[in-house]
Amino acid sequence: MRLLGIETSCDDTAAAVVMDGRIAESNVLASQDEFHREYGGVVPEIASRKHVETLNAVIEAALARANRTFDDIDGVAVTCGPGLAGSLVVGVAAAQGLAYARDLPAFAINHLHGHLFANYLTDPDEPDRALPQTPFVCLVVSGGHTDLIEVQEPGRHRVIGRTLDDAAGEAYDKVARLLGLGFPGGPLLDALARDGDPRAFRFPRALMDDSTFDFSFSGLKTSVRYHLDANPEDAQTRAADVAASFQAAVVDVLCAKTLRAARALGVRTIALAGGVSANSMLRSQLRRLGEAEGLRVLVPPLAYCTDNAAMIACAAYYRGDLARVSPDELRADPNFAW
Ligand SMILES: Nc1ncnc2c1ncn2[C@@H]1O[C@H](COP(=O)(O)OP(=O)(O)OP(=O)(O)O)[C@@H](O)[C@H]1O
Ligand SMILES: [Mg+2]
Missing domain, CATH: 3.30.420.40 (ATPase, nucleotide binding domain)
Structure with missing residues (x-):
């Protein structure tokens, strides 16, 4: 067909x-x-x-x-x-x-x-690219959504977690704007972060306790804004470190929750989807952590x-x-x- x-x-x-x-x-x-x-x-x-x-x-x-x-x-x-x-x-x-x-x-x-x-x-x-085997957990992470989905079979799924405020892509775009990177912000911030130290600043990772699969990114974005308000020179001299530290906070949360969902549901495959799944650090970190737990990690071709x-x-x-x-x-x- x-x-x-x-x-x-x-x-x-x-x-x-x-x-x-x-x-x-x-x-x-x-x-x-x-x-x-x-x-x-x-x-x-x-x-x-x-x-x-x-x-x-x-x-x-x-x-x-x-x-x-x-x-x-x-x-x-x-x-x-x-x-x-x-x-x-x-x-x-x-x-x-x-x-x-x-x-x-x-x-x-x-x-x-x-x-x-x-x-x-x-x-x-x-x-020969492998087809996803159900059941699997899919993290759909885009400009308007950050949803964790349990896929029972193709066409049958349920939302097990979602963002309570900003989507991850929205947070990328807002922080990119704070750093004066231009539009669209996500890919530009991703590129800048490659030259920065992800441990330079410790930005918050929200809702990391075991009680929920929901996400929250608005506090992280605000924390970056407060940091730049207090240290305006960092937007110029340490922009790559700010970008990398922000990105590390987002990716840590996305990976931790996706892996925890896989463990809780007992599934052996996790998948990524949506615009932010083009992010280089998210792709590599989820692959590395997932494979270390013996999971199959699926990431769509970039296009x-x-x-x-x-x-x-x-x-x-x-x-x-x-x-x-x-x-x-x-x-x-x-x-x-x-
Ligand atoms: N390499 C990247 N790193 C981080 N974010 C990225 C990257 N590439 C794209 N994005 C982000 O992905 C988002 C766009 O994704 P997508 O096109 O799926 O969103 P959308 O269609 O606007 O929203 P939705 O799918 O929720 O309706 C933007 O927020 C953009 O900044
Ligand atoms: Mg979309």
Whole structure:
């Protein structure tokens, strides 16, 4: 089954062609970073209008790169939420039009399911990449979410922990702004932290006791702000140390909770998903600590960590009838919950 995926939940315009929920024949993404940079964050109105301008060309490019036409497509999968209302409706309207015009089945996909299912994808040149074996624990860590998920089987899962305030990616972006790093902050902070000492400053690690799988990152962000208020020269002279110490606090908490969840549930596989799973320290530390406990640690290829449409087509394949709707039932749902 070959599905066309469409993703426009935030500021990336994306389309992809995915075979059997596994092989991304194409994965095309038009970034809007250059249009939001001067504002230091995503401007919803601009995001929506840029999706309108770009989406048709992105879909055509996804078909062309896969060397396919609409005649080869068996269904259309689109992100219905969560996300920005004005962004979601653009993708949903396009999917609706295509499903009607080509008489194709439509799949209404939750963006977070997409992130999780990114672990099932592989590239055409890496066909032997291992598939996740259920049950497993997945840490979905992105710009808007930090959720620990117990996956009982593909398409059946439950949230066992979530952030009580800021998402980890949001904390990265806010601390990057405090350090004057620009937009988008997460990858820039990640790069800067490589030159810093993660033990230079001791920033707080919240909710580390055994009583909860929930997270909290707003105190950490505030602690970095207080540090920089008290030592303004550190934003220039010791920015790499601040970045590395902040990152160490985030990654310590994310790894500790994910490993503790695996122990508590008795599962042997843990997986990462979402934009922050592109983070170099998180990828390496979770791998190292997980493998030391004899766990299988799955980390999606980088292109499938941040927002993309291949993960949406993949989720549709695995969710099947749970996600299948008639085209007129497709609706943007900015608060679409797990
Ligand atoms: N290398 C990295 N290190 C740390 N954070 C990163 C890295 N790369 C991306 N991020 C962060 O990931 C986030 C973007 O991820 P993603 O695109 O999945 O989020 P989103 O789609 O906006 O939110 P959500 O998926 O929760 O709706 C941003 O906060 C960004 O700073
Ligand atoms: Mg996302």
